[in-house]
Structure formats: C-alpha cells, structure tokens
Amino acid sequence: MKTNYLITIVGPTAIGKTALSITLAKHFGCEIISCDSRQFFKEMKIGTAVPSEEELKAARHHFIQNKSIFENYSVGDFEREAFEKLDALFQKNTFQIMVGGSGLYVDAVLRGFDDFPDIEPTIREEIRSKYEVKGLTYLQEKLQESDPFYFDKISSENSQTLQNPQRMMRFVEVCLGTGKPYSSFLNQKKNHRNFIPIIIGLKANREIMYERINRRVDLMIHEGLLEEVKKLHPNKNLNALQTVGYRELFDYLDGKTKLDFAIEEIKKNTRRFAKRQLTWFKRTENVKWFDFETDVSEIVNYITKSLK
DSSP, X not given: OOOOEEEEEEOSTTSSHHHHHHHHHHHHTOXXXXXXXXXXXXXXXXXXXXXXXXXXXXXXXXXXXXXXXXXXXXXXXXXXXXXXXXXXXXXXXXXXXXXXXXHXXXXXXXXXXXXXXXXXXXXXXXXXXXXXXXOHHHHHHHHHHHOHHHHHHHHHHOGGGGGOHHHHHHHHHHHXXXXXXXXXXXXXXXXXXXXXXXXXXXXXXXXXXXXXXXXXXXXXXXXXXXXXXXXXGGGTTSGGXXXXXXXXXXXXXXXXXXXXXXXXXXHHHHHHHHHHHHHHHHTSTTEEEEETTSXXXXXXHHHHHHOO
C-alpha cells in the first residue's frame, strides 16, 4: 500500500515560504495547497502578498483567491475542502506540498479538530446580541468565568485570540450551550490522516526578519495597496478585512491618522504578527527548522531521509 507524504512549510510572514514551496513542488513534481487564511479572498491581493502570476504559473496552487470577502468561510470549511483536494492530488502523486503562516489552518489539516456538540441557534444569537451591546469585554469575562483554564492558556500563548470576536463567541457559546468548559472538548481522538507529514520551518534572526517585513510593506505600498484598500473601505467592517495592512489604512481613510503613521503601524503590527506566528509554530511538534538561506538541496536531503 502506498504511503502519502504532505511536505508542510511553516514560518513567519516574509520569510520565503512561497519560493521554497515552488522549488520543492518542481523537485517532487507535485502541487501546492495554500493555508494562508488571508490569501483565500480574491478582493485582497496586494495586502496579503498573494504569489505573483509567475509564481502561480511555476507550480499549481490551490486555495489562492478562491473565495470572496462576502462569503462565510471557516477553518472547518477549509479542513473539509483541503482534504477533498488532497485525496484527489494523492491519486496523482504520493508527495504534495502545503504552505502557509496560518497556524490554526495548518493544525486543521495536520491534526484535525476536536468534536464539539451542536449548539442551539438561540444561544448563539443571544451571545451575539450581548456582544454587540457590551463589546468584546463581555466575551472575555464570560470565558474567564466559564473556562478559566482555557482563558489563561490563550492569554499566555496567543493574546490576539482574546481580541478575535468570532473565536471568542465560539468559545463562549460552547461553554453556555453545553454547561461544560470549552477546554473539556479538546484533545479528543482526532480524525485519521491518510498521509505522513514532513514539517519544514523557516527562520531568520530577528533583525533580518524585521527588515524583510519592512521591505515587503514598502513594496506593497509601491504596488498600490492604498488603492486596493480604498476599494474595500465601504466594507471595512467585514470579518475578512479585520487584518494587518487593511485596518491601519482604514484608519487613515477615516481621518484618524496620517498616511506615514499608518504605514509604520502596518510594519509594527506585521512584526508583532510574525512573532506570534513563530510562537505558534515553535509549539508544533516535529518541525525541522532551517535558516531561510539554507540551500534547497539540504532541505531535499532531509525530506528524503524522513521517508518511511
């Protein structure tokens, strides 16, 4: 019986994951699954660093600009669709590539989600109504009250989660809908995976990583990020647009900041985002880390030696 391998490339933004994924896809003659949750949306191209036309032609990509910001698309939806795509791709080649910096989406494919019971729609509606009146503080206090263990966990590991109303509402609705802590449903038996993951991490020292981020932001501005954001401004409250590179320029367009300040904020917040990405992936098991300038042949040798 054949063994399938999913070569997964992780690391912070602007580290060179796309270039490596294309080189490996050419070497192994396979295709690429993107799990960058910002690159799903066709209206967001410049600010999400979507691969160039040349890069997309160099290797077949999936889940790039395949959704609209007006669609509801969850990580669970991605998990299901990614598996359908991988099942088809593995029929053609026992090697496939997955690449991206969205840790939650990487985990969805590599390990799967825990099973949660269905929640009554009325509970979900009540929580949303209270959030709209009382704000994010209501959700944070409710989670701390209902599941102090999980509240402390995400506070220490990924503070951005506490600022994400969609995820916080999900945590709270599970607690209130079941009468049990959200964390009690975690670490249950995961779904079977029909592949062996080989996980490659790219890293650089902090100064180099920050310099690469700053240059990328300058390039985005040069390529027309502000014009892209202007077109999206009427829909600025959509969940898909609550992300770095767009929020800061929305504030500029709303007259809250100057343009130079907004650009510096994008750089600062992207650097913070990169630090959170590294924190997430350093907790991921079985990642083999390489310096971003490592010769590809060394990475290929590692992959070859990892085959079972």
